[in-house]
Amino acid sequence: MPLGYFTVAEIRDAESALFARVADGVPMRRAAWGLAAIVARELRARTGAVAGRRVGLLVGSGDNGGDALWAGAFLRRRGVAVDAVLLSPDRAHPAGLAALRAAGGRIVPALGQADLVLDGIVGISGRGPLRPAAAEHVAGIRSPIIAVDLPSGVDADSGAVQGPAVRAALTVTFGARKPGHALAGEWCGGIEVVDIGLELPPPSLAELTDTEVGARWPVPGPRDHKYTLGVTGVVAGSARYRGAAVLAAGGAISSKSGMVRCFGGAAATVVERYPEAIVADDLPDPAAGSLPRIDGWVIGPGMGTSEQARAALVAVLQRDAPTVVDADGLTLLAADSSQLRDRSAPIVMTPHDGEIARLLGEPVGDDRIAAATEASRRYDATVLLKGHATIIASPGSAPLVVRARSSWAATPGTGDILAGMVGALLSARVPPHEAAAMAAHAHARAARIAAGGGPAEGGPISASQLLAAVPAAIRALRSDQ
Structure with a gap:
């Protein structure tokens, strides 16, 4: 079958149906668990190990930041040192932040050297370029970046990049690909999809294999x-x-x-x-x-x-x-x-x-x-x-x-x-x-x-x-x- 790409509206409708049939927080933990597994695989491929390695998190507000925080908690339990920068401390996902702290993750003002960095700044509903503070943090990163759902600063539906944005080595998305993954592929790197149980309509955009x-x-x-x-x-x-x-x-x-x-x-x-x-x-x-x-x-x-x-x-x-x-x-x-x-x-x-x-x-x-x-x-x-x-x-x-x-x-x-x-x-x-x-x-x-x-x-x-x-x-x- 062709690869399907789904708009934000289609994803939101599918998520609403999913949230109605599963317990609260289950989709996020499914997403974070899949994300953490892929990050661990990348650490092993790039460095030869998982335990003892260091991962940085750039965490925005809302669920996208929550995915990154929960993934950091799961990685911490596997012996990975995890540092997180909270770009909006008062709006960080409460449960994800608590999980990271409980697992021993650190909240830091800026990321130092890391083996990999997770971009959890904004999700698929984000519009426009990175805000100045986020752009400054991103500009200082020298490690490969894994984008959570979509590189921040890239429009999910059109792929438009109107200013500072994250250029990822790999993008891990949840439930389905979005048009931006195809239209802005040079910003996304490789694309991997974590199944979280969405039931989707026929795609608005497709790609022959x-x-x-x-x-x-x-x-x-x-x-x-x-x-x-x-x-x-x-x-x-x-x-x-x-x-x-x-x-x-x-x-x-x-x-x-x-x-x-x-x-x-x-x-x-x-x-x-x-x-x-x-x-x-x-x-x-x-x-x-x-x-x-x-x-x-x-x-x-x-x-x-x-x-x-x-x-x-x-x-x-x-x-x-x-x-x-x-x-x-x-x-x-x-x-x-x-x-x-x-x-x-x-x-x-x-x-x-x-x-x-x-x-x-x-x-x-x-x-x-x-x-x-x-x-x-x-x-x-x-x-x-x-x-x-x-x-x-x-x-x-x-x-x-x-x-x-x-x-x-x-x-x-x-x-x-x-x-x-x-x-x-x-x-x-x-x-x-x-x-x-x-x-x-x-x-x-x-x-x-x-x-x-x-x-x-x-x-x-x-x-x-x-x-x-x-x-x-x-x-x-x-x-x-």
């Missing part, structure tokens, strides 16, 4: 050939941006076995790199009658916004085949979307934040899920909003998210590859919502393979290096089944 993407990827059967696997038409590139056509066509060719037809002035450059591509200088006139078979289109990367480019976009959108619109194609649609009227075949739009701002006529803001959803509604299209956390929104479907887990793909040309990959999956008759998510997932995997790992261990890559890693990424995803 490696296993699901690998299982759904089109695989040639013994009777398949280049036509049954889908023919992708690519309209990309120009005299100035010939490489965009190469990358978009390469994304389609590398994603599956089939045929790729390339149109436009850069088509000759494509065939120099990919002799298997079928190329033509111009799009055939639909009025001419006979048209080459195209099962899905990719249009926009590097083609410019001239009148000729606009005419090409209109010609493609008049054809009854799924279409990916990217880059310059999006700029043309933002200026005039009338050609989308009465169109029955699906559209996948692949904007970055600047392009979706043009499509919507306003800045994206902190809530990227809302922006993608509104663009999807307004244009009646699947919208793949690119970023460190890529959002896929389609009319009638719950949004999907794809976490990059690295930013090495933030380099010119990688979006052209992604557009080609989505187009190849559409040509293979994968539904647009899934095609967009699967392509983005494989694209992110290819970036990590090309870079040699995630942010810590990886290195710079070019778009060409990412493209070369696409087949290996798909093989890796399929091997995870």
